[in-house]
Amino acid sequence: EHFLETAWLADGATLVFALTWGAWALRQLPVAWFRRLRWVGAGVVLVNLVVALGQAQTQGVASWRSVTCTGLMGMDRFLGATGVGWFPMLAAWSPWLGAASIGLVVLSGKLVAWVGLIVAWMVWRPPPRPWRWTIGLAGLVAAWHLTTGSRMAQIEQRLLTWLHTGFASLAHPVVGWGFGPFSEAPISDYGYHLPSIHADWLSLAYHAGWPVCLGVGWLVWRTLHQAPRSQEGRALRAALAGVLVMACGQSLLGHARIVGILVVWWVWLLAEKEPELHAHA
Secondary structure: OHHHHHHHHHHHHHHHHHHHHHHHHHOOOOHHHHHOHHHHHHHHHHHHHHHHHHHHHHHOOOOHHHOOOOOOOOOHHHHHHHHHHHHHHHHHHOHHHHHHHHHHHHHHOOHHHHHHHHHHHHHHOOOOOHHHHHHHHHHHHHHHHOOOHHHHHHHHHHHHHHHHHHHHHOOOOOOOOOOOOOOOHHHHHHOOOOOOOOOHHHHHHHHHOHHHHHHHHHHHHHHHHOOOOOHHHHHHHHHHHHHHHHOOOOOOOOOHHHHHHHHHHHHHHHHHHOHHHHOOO
């Protein structure tokens, strides 16, 4: 009980306080300060690209499609999310930087990163009937990636985990199972379970309950539904959409290296939507 209480205070309440207070503090900054972050994004992408290319070189794989690099992000899925998130903002600034962001997606070797990239592109530069294009392109990429047996095995394992997690969430659909360090243990009672749920939205429903999950989804939809007028705002909207779609099939938002920059992008988007509040910028 002492361990659970300590974990709740350290990883739960403290994290929520840091994110909410940090978001409020960032909200006080003028838009011009946020727009300088493009230089930070360019540096992050280029440095990770150089490191990932070095990692790919040392792997000595026969096909580039077999490459799985982490860059400086620590995990391949974080490298893919970095490429997806920075792509629309950097591509609007320079096509070469946009290509570098795509390079991170390629070197990450993650199918879900390709899907997130397609969604970000379609939200940023929507063609006629964008969702049909999105589903079609995502389907082609998925079919191409699933030509290897290992990919199919991964998909099968995750589908089993998601199915049994869904059944487990129905045991406490309103309040969830909580966020304690052993809160995922009951999933094993319902069947197959990987060490991680690998789906942030389903994980939120399991841990916090379906009302919280649906409420957060509604807030996300409300924020992203209307595109800002500025070029930066439209790119931010696409970046958030791409990463949040990735969160449907990966564990991303529970890690500080992703959720931290996501909060910055979110506040930046709100600032772009209300430029009159920062007229001094």
